[in-house]
Amino acid sequence: MTAVLVIEDDDRIRLALLLALEEEGYRAYGVATAEEGLQRQRADPADNVLVDLMLPGMDGFEYIRQLRRDDDVPIVVVSARDDTHDIVAALEAGADDYVVKPVAIKELSARLRALRRRGRVGTTPVSNHIIGELEVSPDAGEVRRAGQVVPVTRTEFRLLCELAEHVGRVLSRRQLLQRVWGYDTGDERLVDVHVGRLRQKIEDDPANPRHLVTLRGLGYKLQR
Amino acid sequence: MTAVLVIEDDDRIRLALLLALEEEGYRAYGVATAEEGLQRQRADPADNVLVDLMLPGMDGFEYIRQLRRDDDVPIVVVSARDDTHDIVAALEAGADDYVVKPVAIKELSARLRALRRRGRVGTTPVSNHIIGELEVSPDAGEVRRAGQVVPVTRTEFRLLCELAEHVGRVLSRRQLLQRVWGYDTGDERLVDVHVGRLRQKIEDDPANPRHLVTLRGLGYKLQR
């Protein structure tokens, strides 16, 4: 069955849309924020995405841009604003269609069908490690936290990739030195420093890390 | 250059559309009847078709059905009628989008671009890449920015194609040297220089690139 993800902060509208879509034979589910929308689509990809533009927190434009980094799902904007600038900006950001509220469900359904008929084309998805709200894309050379790109340096990035490839496993300082730096020798404290810097960037509370944790006497571990 | 066929019986509207499209950087030509439209598209296929619904003789719905028998070109209906039944019927007949007259040319252009990005499904795979407002057509040997052709040199073009083929992925200087120049060896700084020159042409603010970005220590990446 065709699955549709609806991102709309107004509860009444969202529920009405979901109901109408189910009536039309879709499996439909919704979230209220763009952040949830990103997470949801990564965890359980839908065949179509409907998104409002005015959302609390991350807005619809930014949502589209972020999703489009590694997902080619057809995106339809459902907005109350009938403004050329918005329409152009949304399509440029990567949306495939733009309809103005209130929208006839039959029209929406027909537009979704037309889009699916076109099919997907484009980039093969990038391989990601997902650790909770953290995403590491070795291909894209990017680290995201709750959808937001976090700038990390090359060494930090390599270190994080190494840890992400072995989620839940302890890696000793020596192992990390070996794999990230290529050293066989050298001061192991170097690892500490970089772990510390990484924590500043990817942890909510760097002093009490939830993902990048220390195992005293053993080394470091990345966990979900 | 992207060619657009316009089928519209009202001379004034047709000419206005053609003019506006050319202004946007398209090669545009028009006919007044569906019969002419079919003939023309078979003789000299356009990349997009705009069609009115109310036409003398064969109407727009029938035109779409007939054209769709052997052509997967993106079709956009441009109609004065804002009626759900018409919209659904047109999309069901095989149209890809439906806009209501009068239409902002910028919106129309953005919708055409979005459609081309989706590409054709039945015919040869699309080889042109669309990255935001940027279009790269390896076949046509052209780069467009917001519809306007940007003159780039051969090397810049190859570099851009290489990056465009891997949107969202980092390519190291060595990889680029290898793929664009065919070197196995050589000074990697060469890549920097050409990236810099490319940025001057395709970026809004070359000093703060939005698409052709540097990933320090990793290489370059083209992103939407």
Add this chain to the structure above:
DNA sequence: GGTTCCATGACAGTTGTGTGACAAATCAGG
């Protein structure tokens, strides 16, 4: 309480990148 292990801030040296200038190479048109 002593010991070991770890976190963190500061800092100087190093590396990586952007850019302008320039000469060699290539191309277009006569």
Add this chain to the structure above:
DNA sequence: CCTGATTTGTCACACAACTGTCATGGAACC
């Protein structure tokens, strides 16, 4: 074949960003 224009590759400099070391203080362990 010649000439002028364009394109290409090299270089050097400046600047910003990154890295590794060290010292200090704090936390965990016995």
